[in-house]
Amino acid sequence: MSTATIGSPSDRSARSPTIAGSASNRADHVKFLIFAAAVLTMPIWLSPVGAAYPDLVQKFAIYGIFAIGFNILFGLTGYLSFGHAAFLGVGSYAAVWSFKLLTMNIVPAMLFGVLAGGVFALLIGYVSLRRSGIYFSILTLAFAQMSYNLAYSVLTPITNGETGLQLAHGDPRVLDGPAGAGLPSTNLFGVETVGYSGFYVCAVALILAYYLALRITRSPFGMTLRAIKSNQNRMNYTGFNTRPYTLAAFVISGMYAGLAGSLMAVVDPLAGAERMQWTASGEVVLMTILGGSGTLLGPVLGAGIIKYFENIFSAFNDQVLSRMFDFLPAGLGDLMVDLVQPFVGDGWHLTLGVLFMLIVIFLPGGVMEGVSRVAGRLRRVRSDRTG
Amino acid sequence: MAILDVRDVCKDFGGLRALNRVNLTIREGAVHAIIGPNGAGKSTLLNCFVGRLTPDTGTVTFNGKSLLGIRPHEINQAGVARVFQTPEIFADLSLVENVTIPALAKRDGGFRMDLWSRVDTHADVRDHAEAVLEDVGLADKRHAHAGSLSRGDKRRLELAMCLVQDPKLLLLDEPTAGMSRADTNATIDLLQRIGERGITKIVIEHDMTVVFTLAHTISVMAQGTMIAEGTPEEIKSNPKVQEAYLGGAHP
Numbered sequence A: 001m002s003t004a005t006i007g008s009p010s011d012r013s014a015r016s017p018t019i020a021g022s023a024s025n026r027a028d029h030v031k032f033l034i035f036a037a038a039v040l041t042m043p044i045w046l047s048p049v050g051a052a053y054p055d056l057v058q059k060f061a062i063y064g065i066f067a068i069g070f071n072i073l074f075g076l077t078g079y080l081s082f083g084h085a086a087f088l089g090v091g092s093y094a095a096v097w098s099f100k101l102l103t104m105n106i107v108p109a110m111l112f113g114v115l116a117g118g119v120f121a122l123l124i125g126y127v128s129l130r131r132s133g134i135y136f137s138i139l140t141l142a143f144a145q146m147s148y149n150l151a152y153s154v155l156t157p158i159t160n161g162e163t164g165l166q167l168a169h170g171d172p173r174v175l176d177g178p179a180g181a182g183l184p185s186t187n188l189f190g191v192e193t194v195g196y197s198g199f200y201v202c203a204v205a206l207i208l209a210y211y212l213a214l215r216i217t218r219s220p221f222g223m224t225l226r227a228i229k230s231n232q233n234r235m236n237y238t239g240f241n242t243r244p245y246t247l248a249a250f251v252i253s254g255m256y257a258g259l260a261g262s263l264m265a266v267v268d269p270l271a272g273a274e275r276m277q278w279t280a281s282g283e284v285v286l287m288t289i290l291g292g293s294g295t296l297l298g299p300v301l302g303a304g305i306i307k308y309f310e311n312i313f314s315a316f317n318d319q320v321l322s323r324m325f326d327f328l329p330a331g332l333g334d335l336m337v338d339l340v341q342p343f344v345g346d347g348w349h350l351t352l353g354v355l356f357m358l359i360v361i362f363l364p365g366g367v368m369e370g371v372s373r374v375a376g377r378l379r380r381v382r383s384d385r386t387g
Numbered sequence B: 001m002a003i004l005d006v007r008d009v010c011k012d013f014g015g016l017r018a019l020n021r022v023n024l025t026i027r028e029g030a031v032h033a034i035i036g037p038n039g040a041g042k043s044t045l046l047n048c049f050v051g052r053l054t055p056d057t058g059t060v061t062f063n064g065k066s067l068l069g070i071r072p073h074e075i076n077q078a079g080v081a082r083v084f085q086t087p088e089i090f091a092d093l094s095l096v097e098n099v100t101i102p103a104l105a106k107r108d109g110g111f112r113m114d115l116w117s118r119v120d121t122h123a124d125v126r127d128h129a130e131a132v133l134e135d136v137g138l139a140d141k142r143h144a145h146a147g148s149l150s151r152g153d154k155r156r157l158e159l160a161m162c163l164v165q166d167p168k169l170l171l172l173d174e175p176t177a178g179m180s181r182a183d184t185n186a187t188i189d190l191l192q193r194i195g196e197r198g199i200t201k202i203v204i205e206h207d208m209t210v211v212f213t214l215a216h217t218i219s220v221m222a223q224g225t226m227i228a229e230g231t232p233e234e235i236k237s238n239p240k241v242q243e244a245y246l247g248g249a250h251p
């Protein structure tokens, strides 16, 4: 009955019972502390790979939150949504409206983002969850595309159409004092949240988001979701009313997306409909599967990997390429440029596609499966030596 | 007293009449076997008890309440548990989790939103689950993946998942199919032991040893119709039954 075959742990059946199901309280807390430390120190340990600048680490944190939430629906419950970017977009709009009408303080903006994502997910989830499998996926995709199109047409008064929703001098901002000369920047009770302080806001949000996902995974609710993914039919004959469980999972993941969307507005206070496009919905699916669906850390890793490579590969253009292959004889250099060119710049999605295919074929459990395979081999080597 | 009462139930699949005016009364505390050749409609009848199918006509009453139009999880919460003909378990989960989940449903009802506490701190359900696994002889495999079990063990696990709920009525659809002789005997022992707790059971079974050992009453079905009912002795000597079933389709 599982709706998600990609990344399902069937081929790991011989090993640990469930990736997310066991582990002691203590081990969980140690892992959580390591995770929190790693997130907060990203600007340090990412500098050797040239990724330690605010714009990029902010993205890692924001998309990490988006993917963690998506995984609660897809990885735990087994429902593959192709429309989660809609909640991301709604979160952004809600946050920008909070900036325009109420205050540049980010706390209300984030609360409204989460709330808007949750309410919107409740509506879409209520209808989409009447079906499962591919029909569910198609329904979510259709709703998200509808939202995207509405944002450009009927809803222009709310979304400001193609221009996108932005701050303006005439905004009321009723809770803030009179505006200065320029446009104000976002702040956390007076502390501006631009650059690295913006990153630390996102980082703390990511850490809290991870902790909540950890609690959910280990809770009776989380175990129920995993059982629904494994055999929904059995759940019904076991006395569970599965619909409210799946709807709750859907709404929670919508709230995560709304939070991520509001953080996008926190670090850059504007919102556009392109955030709701199906490509953005597809991206979070790729992140989750690439990192390892159903695991806690995998989605965050997947988000980081994709955003990192997007950053590198999309920066290449013809000039950069010809400089790279300078050292080769002229004809050969041009040939290399022609060969590589389709995979970089705007063509980076081609690289992403190849990367994704390789992962799904060779590591169906994503990067996390690779990690546990390596860890397993190391353990075996060590026990061979001692035993 | 009747715990389950079935009156004039009919069910058609397209042109095929799978159930034809079936009547059945199950006494509280009884072990009632339903036998009959493949395709007789036995599983279809059970489907009408758990909300998987709705009969075209007729009534199904459990403890004085109609089961028609009630959803499967509500029927389970009312006290009806079922072991399916092909085991329905949570293949991706460990054995303990497989049994903990039904225990949670029994304790917390059809929906409860507890997303903060750790499952392993719910000692009551955990201990109960472990005890039932011990009962069915799967304790040593409790941390294994349910999907990795043999067919016989999967059936035993599914039985544990039902027993942990302490149901009023237990439906067993061919509980020993695919089991070795030894496993079948172990299952008979187990069912006899739980029989002492007074759970009413309906058993569909091809293995006549199982049927004649366990059942107080036997109903015989053929082509969607109940053709006989009686004690094991009466059924053994019934010529209609021998023709339809014992002598014919089955060795």
Ligand SMILES: Nc1ncnc2c1ncn2[C@@H]1O[C@H](COP(=O)(O)OP(=O)(O)O)[C@@H](O)[C@H]1O
Pocket: B013, B016, B018, B036, B037, B038, B039, B040, B041, B042, B043, B044, B045
């Ligand atoms: N869902 C269904 N759709 C169509 N035909 C069905 C369905 N379920 C059972 N049948 C048919 O009904 C008849 C009775 O099946 P079943 O109850 O499974 O028999 P038994 O369990 O006694 O072997 C068979 O002919 C079977 O093919």
Ligand SMILES: [Mg+2]
Pocket: B042, B043, B044, B085, B173
């Ligand atoms: Mg059958």
